[in-house]
Amino acid sequence: MENTIQPIISIRNLRKDYGEKQVLKGINLEVYPGQVIGYIGPNGAGKSTTVKILIGLISNFEGEVLINDENIKDNIISVKSQIGYVPENAEIYDVLTPLEYLDFIGKLYGMDEDKIALRATKLLTAFGIGGNADQRMDTFSKGMRQKVLLISGIIHNPKIIILDEPLSGLDANAVIMVKELISLMAKEGKTIFYCSHMMDVVEKVSDRILLINNGEIIADGTFEDLKAGGNQTLENIFAKLTGKEEGNREAADVLSALN
Amino acid sequence: MFNRYIINFVLLFKPIFQKMGVDAEQLRIILTIKMKMDDRRPNAYNQQRQKKDKQVNNASWLVMFFLGLTGLFLTVLLANLKQPLLGHTVYFSAFMVMLSVTLISDFTNVLIDVRDNYIILPRPVSDSTFTISRILHIGIHTAKMAFAISISGLVYSFIFEGLISGFVFLIEILIATTLSVFLVNITYLIVLKITSPQRFKDFISYFQIFLSVFIFAAYYTLPRLIDSSVLDGVDLREVYVLAIVPSYWLAALHEIAITLKTAQLSTYIYAVLALTSPIVSFYLIIKVLAPGFNQKLSSISASGDDQTVVPLKEKEPGRGL
Numbered sequence: 001m002e003n004t005i006q007p008i009i010s011i012r013n014l015r016k017d018y019g020e021k022q023v024l025k026g027i028n029l030e031v032y033p034g035q036v037i038g039y040i041g042p043n044g045a046g047k048s049t050t051v052k053i054l055i056g057l058i059s060n061f062e063g064e065v066l067i068n069d070e071n072i073k074d075n076i077i078s079v080k081s082q083i084g085y086v087p088e089n090a091e092i093y094d095v096l097t098p099l100e101y102l103d104f105i106g107k108l109y110g111m112d113e114d115k116i117a118l119r120a121t122k123l124l125t126a127f128g129i130g131g132n133a134d135q136r137m138d139t140f141s142k143g144m145r146q147k148v149l150l151i152s153g154i155i156h157n158p159k160i161i162i163l164d165e166p167l168s169g170l171d172a173n174a175v176i177m178v179k180e181l182i183s184l185m186a187k188e189g190k191t192i193f194y195c196s197h198m199m200d201v202v203e204k205v206s207d208r209i210l211l212i213n214n215g216e217i218i219a220d221g222t223f224e225d226l227k228a229g230g231n232q233t234l235e236n237i238f239a240k241l242t243g244k245e246e247g248n249r250e251a252a253d254v255l256s257a258l259n
Numbered sequence: 260m261f262n263r264y265i266i267n268f269v270l271l272f273k274p275i276f277q278k279m280g281v282d283a284e285q286l287r288i289i290l291t292i293k294m295k296m297d298d299r300r301p302n303a304y305n306q307q308r309q310k311k312d313k314q315v316n317n318a319s320w321l322v323m324f325f326l327g328l329t330g331l332f333l334t335v336l337l338a339n340l341k342q343p344l345l346g347h348t349v350y351f352s353a354f355m356v357m358l359s360v361t362l363i364s365d366f367t368n369v370l371i372d373v374r375d376n377y378i379i380l381p382r383p384v385s386d387s388t389f390t391i392s393r394i395l396h397i398g399i400h401t402a403k404m405a406f407a408i409s410i411s412g413l414v415y416s417f418i419f420e421g422l423i424s425g426f427v428f429l430i431e432i433l434i435a436t437t438l439s440v441f442l443v444n445i446t447y448l449i450v451l452k453i454t455s456p457q458r459f460k461d462f463i464s465y466f467q468i469f470l471s472v473f474i475f476a477a478y479y480t481l482p483r484l485i486d487s488s489v490l491d492g493v494d495l496r497e498v499y500v501l502a503i504v505p506s507y508w509l510a511a512l513h514e515i516a517i518t519l520k521t522a523q524l525s526t527y528i529y530a531v532l533a534l535t536s537p538i539v540s541f542y543l544i545i546k547v548l549a550p551g552f553n554q555k556l557s558s559i560s561a562s563g564d565d566q567t568v569v570p571l572k573e574k575e576p577g578r579g580l
Binding site: 055056057080083085089091092093095096100 | 285288289292295296299300374376377378379380381382383384385
């Protein structure tokens with residue numbers, strides 16, 4: 001199937017360094033419409049750098065990145081309009097109300113004011129914060145801000161959605177709702193690029209998992225493919241492939257240091 | 260409402276911005292939201308209101324009101340002092356101090372705010388639009404503050420000192436504003452050189468406390484100073500250290516405008532210094548200070564982010580402004 005459909009994200013020999021530190025060492029990747037990619041890796045592995053390149057925050061890199069057949073370096077504005085991004089930290093203008101904030105974001109995508117208001121109201125209600133639509137967000141909990149952040153990432157109905165720890169701070173019901181939303185959006189043909197440290201969630205929502213370590217993709221496949229080595233959970237696979245299997249021993253060391 | 264007029268005025272220069280690759284509609288959207296946020300941001304002038312958990316909707320206008328009041332005191336002082344050279348030196352010294360401390364205490368957070376990197380830059384906004392919106396936002400804010408401090412003095416100068424004096428006063432304001440921005444830039448660099456990025460944020464907090472005390476002191480001191488006759492006996496030409504004080508250069512410029520042929524040679528030299536100093540400071544800001552400043556700012560940004568944060572020096576020119 002993958003051979004007949006054009007990849008929506010195509011990364012070829014992607015390299016990036018900060019001075020002498022090489023963060024990405026030649027990543028090759030093709031992502032197809034409707035896929036939910038679970039992008040995992042330890043801290044400093046190169047996840048954030050990959051995401052920042054995909055969303056156009058880093059333009060100084062080697063290699064080629066094509067989004068929907070458009071080179072990110074040549075058509076950055078067009079590429080950005082096809083992507084929805086939800087950052088890891090709740091980076092938001094919190095002196096605004098959700099409606100004001102979403103109006104601002106929608107207008108940057110060239111959306112009509114009435115359409116933004118209608119869609120924002122529906123989305124805020126669906127996320128359970130419709131009653132707070134006109135309250136300033138500086139009084140919001142982390143979970144409420146995260147919901148607004150999620151909405152701001154999808155309000156323009158993008159083809160590609162890049163989620164960086166999107167469940168951070170959400171309550172259990174919202175987590176269930178977002179997981180379901182990811183599945184439904186993928187069924188609609190949207191591509192989800194999901195970065196997270198929460199292995200159990202990645203395991204459940206992703207239909208393809210990419211494991212990056214030291215700037216290289218060291219595993220690529222479905223959860224079923226990855227567990228063929230005998231491991232039963234993504235956590236075990238992650239620990240084994242990144243050479244961090246001594247998690248239990250480290251925990252014991254921490255406890256013994258306290259005693 | 261006033262914000263809209265200001266933005267409409269700025270967008271009169273739309274053709275120029277468009278030639279620079281700016282999307283004028285996005286520029287309007289960004290400036291509108293930035294100015295709305297300025298009006299809601301806590302600052303040194305509305306801390307009491309914030310403590311009472313009241314939401315602020317007109318913070319920048321409140322700052323302008325207080326600065327305007329201070330400007331009025333300064334104008335009364337200017338009118339009362341019999342020597343114009345002395346009056347203008349005192350007036351513009353106070354102007355530059357007020358503008359600089361207000362910019363440092365109330366606008367630094369805006370300058371080091373990296374949220375734009377995650378909110379605006381991932382959207383379909385060009386680098387030109389983003390950079391120009393940032394420059395204009397800072398420019399509008401500075402102009403609002405400078406206007407508030409100087410409007411009463413300007414009106415006084417035009418009405419009571421004549422047309423030429425009024426125009427010279429306007430030039431003095433523009434030069435003093437440029438030099439204040441230069442002063443703020445220098446202050447940032449010095450503080451960043453001697454402290455860590457995290458300490459820099461602490462410094463700003465201390466500065467806000469200092470400003471609160473300064474405002475309090477100013478409202479007690481200025482009215483007394485106006486009544487005082489101590490300043491009347493001072494001859495500034497004998498105070499040689501003033502040769503390196505920009506507000507004295509500005510006063511010299513005014514002195515020439517009103518005395519013209521009878522002015523001393525030294526006064527002409529100071530006036531030339533006043534006229535050339537903005538050009539020199541602009542050159543220093545753009546060529547020498549700005550690149551280092553952007554790199555330093557990136558270190559402040561990085562202090563609260565992961566290790567793969569984008570160093571600003573790697574971005575397109577101007578993004579770090």
